Amino acid sequence: MIGKLILEDGSVFQGMLASGTTAVGEVVFNTGMTGYQEVLTDPSYCGQIVTMTYPLIGNYGVANIFEQARQSFVCGFVVSELCGKPSNWQAEDSLVSYLKSRNIPCIYGVDTRAITRRIRSHGTMKGVIVPADAPASEVSALFDMPPSIEVVEEVTTKEVYRMPNSGPRIAVMDFGIKRNILNSMAKAGCDLTVVPAHTPAQEILALNPDGIFLSNGPGDPKDAPVATVRELIGKKPIFGICLGHQLLALAFGGNTYKLKFGHRGSNHPVKDLSTGRVYITSQNHGYAIEEESLAGLDVTVTHRAVNDGTIEGIRHNCLPVFSVQYHPEAAPGPDDNTYLFEEFMKLLNKETSRAGRN
CATH class of the missing domain: 3.40.50.880 (Class I glutamine amidotransferase (GATase) domain)
Incomplete structure (x- = not known):
């Protein structure tokens, strides 16, 4: 399914949705080349949509030993290339399956470099992940949702x-x-x-x-x-x-x-x-x-x-x-x-x- 990430300054980044769920949260970026599962399960990301700047994500799969909390608290996940067939002796599942089974909104195939440059220039801002055909009223309603302070x-x-x-x-x-x-x-x-x-x-x-x-x-x-x-x-x-x-x-x-x-x-x-x-x-x-x-x-x-x-x-x-x-x-x-x-x-x-x- 085609989707899009929309930032509160009006910037739109189109890609593919790994699941059909929507997301709203503060859009931030992580510069790590590895550790995407630890990022997904780091509770400090609660309330945020995380953009991975490294282009290839999911290549070594996922495993329980990398979990950092009882569940993922991220609001959404943004990657450039989402690997569906990992290669690693420790892998227990693919990242794609992991995201779907935990209902974590993910958009991939987007220009994460451009997103990162936008945030570095204009500062962290609110964003939403929605299907490409989402009506403007739905997008507006997501942006109107107040952020939680009880994180x-x-x-x-x-x-x-x-x-x-x-x-x-x-x-x-x-x-x-x-x-x-x-x-x-x-x-x-x-x-x-x-x-x-x-x-x-x-x-x-x-x-x-x-x-x-x-x-x-x-x-x-x-x-x-x-x-x-x-x-x-x-x-x-x-x-x-x-x-x-x-x-x-x-x-x-x-x-x-x-x-x-x-x-x-x-x-x-x-x-x-x-x-x-x-x-x-x-x-x-x-x-x-x-x-x-x-x-x-x-x-x-x-x-x-x-x-x-x-x-x-x-x-x-x-x-x-x-x-x-x-x-x-x-x-x-x-x-x-x-x-x-x-x-x-x-x-x-x-x-x-x-x-x-x-």
Whole structure:
């Protein structure tokens, strides 16, 4: 079936629909050459139509081991060439079948380079995926749909669950956490208790954790539970990534702003300001910390994006609290930054030794 992607500025990109369903959401682009299944199941994309800039998508199929959440939360998927016959020893199914079985709207055979250039020039914007013969009234009605601000509540776990281990006890605030982040912390030896995003600070502290982890997640950080994070600061060591990083900045008294088109991909260079080393990172965020808002706060910027200079890491000068904007577990992406989980473990061990706790 012939379909089209329409952006809110009136741009139209025609292609073929992998299924007959329509989609509406914020249109963003991801520059990764691999990892399309991880992208589809990353909860941070909730409410968004994702355009893959790499032209050939689906060539190595799909497999359960690449799933990052209980389901896909993307609103739609846009690719140039959709491979229907994958070749990979791990493949359990084709991406085409995967999209259809999960009812994920997908348009392919479109000029994704042109879409990306449009977004880079004019900024992220709303878009719809519809059949080519969709009436104007239907398209207008889709554009009139208000965006959801409850995206964190949509993706968070519905109940508390535990991943037992022999190491430090970590309370994980799930704002839309990826499976491989949990696996990376478990591999580092952490005993994890994952709680829903709306869990009050008192209930989290009642778990008597050695530390607290603030996960990645979708949406505007100002719509997430900033007050809860503020209550937790100073009570336990805290490590935040992505949305958790932005929430810490807001809780400290800083501010965040929306980027023109965000950082999404597995090839973003970030500089560690303490060593001068540049790491290649996996990222997925549309907001960043406002530089001026940190002035006067007891916080040090630890990492910066090489491409645009935005803040990629902060650390409190006195409290055992730090965060990074990128995804150190890198699913998909390079594993340059898994050392951050080890840094968190060292911080936890230092704090528990100081408190005289076994």
